[in-house]
Every structure is written in structure tokens, then in C-alpha cells.
Amino acid sequence: MGGAHGHLLHFHAHSAIHRAPAHLKVVALLVFMITVVATPDDWFAAFGAYLMVLVAVIGLSRVPATYILKRMVVEVPFVLFAVLLPFVARGPRVEVLGLSLSESGLLAAFGLLATATLGVIASLTLAATTEPQALLRGLERLRLPTTLVQIMAFMIRYLSVVTEELRRMHVARVSRGFEARNPRHWPVLAKSFGALFIRSYERGERVHLAMLSRGYTGKMPL
Numbered sequence: 001m002g003g004a005h006g007h008l009l010h011f012h013a014h015s016a017i018h019r020a021p022a023h024l025k026v027v028a029l030l031v032f033m034i035t036v037v038a039t040p041d042d043w044f045a046a047f048g049a050y051l052m053v054l055v056a057v058i059g060l061s062r063v064p065a066t067y068i069l070k071r072m073v074v075e076v077p078f079v080l081f082a083v084l085l086p087f088v089a090r091g092p093r094v095e096v097l098g099l100s101l102s103e104s105g106l107l108a109a110f111g112l113l114a115t116a117t118l119g120v121i122a123s124l125t126l127a128a129t130t131e132p133q134a135l136l137r138g139l140e141r142l143r144l145p146t147t148l149v150q151i152m153a154f155m156i157r158y159l160s161v162v163t164e165e166l167r168r169m170h171v172a173r174v175s176r177g178f179e180a181r182n183p184r185h186w187p188v189l190a191k192s193f194g195a196l197f198i199r200s201y202e203r204g205e206r207v208h209l210a211m212l213s214r215g216y217t218g219k220m221p222l
Contacts, residue, residue, distance in 0.1 A: 009127035017061035022138025041111030078116035085109040
């Protein structure tokens with residue numbers, strides 16, 4: 001039994017990690033990330049230990065490693081920035097494969113890449129082992145402001161709607177012979193995203209009015 005179940009990031013299984021209370025998993029993620037961020041960049045063994053902890057948790061959760069790895073594309077901007085750091089940072093230089101790189105830049109790049117990778121893996125593991133509704137209930141138990149929890153709930157609920165709207169706009173552009181091949185086409189894409197924002201905002205207004213007409217008082221069951 002695998003694959004997405006109820007949400008694009010959730011992996012349906014019956015492991016102990018899946019059954020753990022959502023609010024405890026959120027607290028564990030927060031403590032883990034604070035620990036990772038507070039670790040000096042040159043503590044290489046510590047970062048290796050953190051990675052081993054995540055690998056053990058993923059193993060217990062029965063979530064395939066490939067399921068996590070495929071979704072780590074979100075880390076690409078951090079990787080690109082980390083690659084640039086050794087070239088632009090100042091300080092003592094060192095030769096690596098014929099390239100003159102900054103020692104402090106290399107260390108900072110490692111710290112950034114390690115922190116980002118561990119954070120993305122931990123976050124994806126939480127998402128893969130926790131149903132969205134359970135996560136929202138966990139945030140409520142942690143006394144997160146009700147309004148913020150509701151915003152997250154609507155984001156989860158309508159994300160697929162907005163994505164489908166974006167897909168239809170893309171199909172409409174392609175059917176008219178438009179393809180974004182160079183920077184001259186960026187204004188058209190910007191106008192498309194602007195139109196998508198306006199449509200989403202208007203949809204939110206309509207949903208809010210519909211909720212008010214049905215007795216919404218600022219709190220709703222998850």
C-alpha cells in the first residue's frame with residue numbers, strides 16, 4: 001500500500017511514525033531544526049549524525065527513500081546559491097580542481113547546503129507521514145492562532161483548484177500559439193500570474209461571503 005493518499009505529499013502507511021500525534025511531530029521537527037541551525041558549520045560529524053537520525057525515522061515510517069528524494073527539487077535554489085558562495089566570498093583562497101575558491105565560502109556553502117538538505121528532508125518526512133487535517137489539528141493543540149490555522153486549511157483545500165486554474169491558463173496560451181522561449185515573453189507570463197492572483201482573490205471573497213451566509217463566526221471545525 002503506497003502512493004499518495006489524500007494529499008500530494010502524504011504517503012499512506014500504518015507505521016508508528018504515521019500513528020504518532022501530529023503535534024508531537026511538529027514539536028520534534030521544530031526542536032530538530034533549531035538544533036541543526038545552531039550547529040557550527042565545521043561540526044561535520046554532527047551533521048552526519050543528524051542525517052542518520054532522519055534516515056532511521058524514514059526507515060521506521062516505511063516511506064520509500066525515492067519518494068522523499070523526488071520531492072527535494074524544492075532545494076534547488078539553495079544548492080545554486082551554495083555553489084556560488086566559494087567564488088564570491090572573501091578571505092584565504094584554496095585551489096580545488098584548478099579553481100581558486102574561498103575557504104570561508106566553502107565552509108559557509110557546506111553549512112547552508114547541509115542545513116537546507118536536512119530541513120527539506122525533515123519537512124518532507126513530516127508531510128509524508130501526517131495527514132493535512134491531522135497536522136492542522138496538531139497546530140491547534142499547540143495553540144497556534146485560529147485564524148492562521150484556518151488560512152492553512154483553506155490553502156490546502158484550494159491549492160489543487162488554483163493549480164488546475166493555472167493549468168487551464170497554460171493550455172489556453174498554448175492553443176493560441178504562445179510559448180515562453182525568451183525574456184521578451186516574460187511580460188505575458190507576469191500578466192497571467194496577475195490574472196491568476198485576481199481570480200484567486202475574487203474566489204476567496206465569494207467563499208468568505210458564502211461562509212458568512214451560513215453562520216460563520218470566525219471558527220470552523222477541521
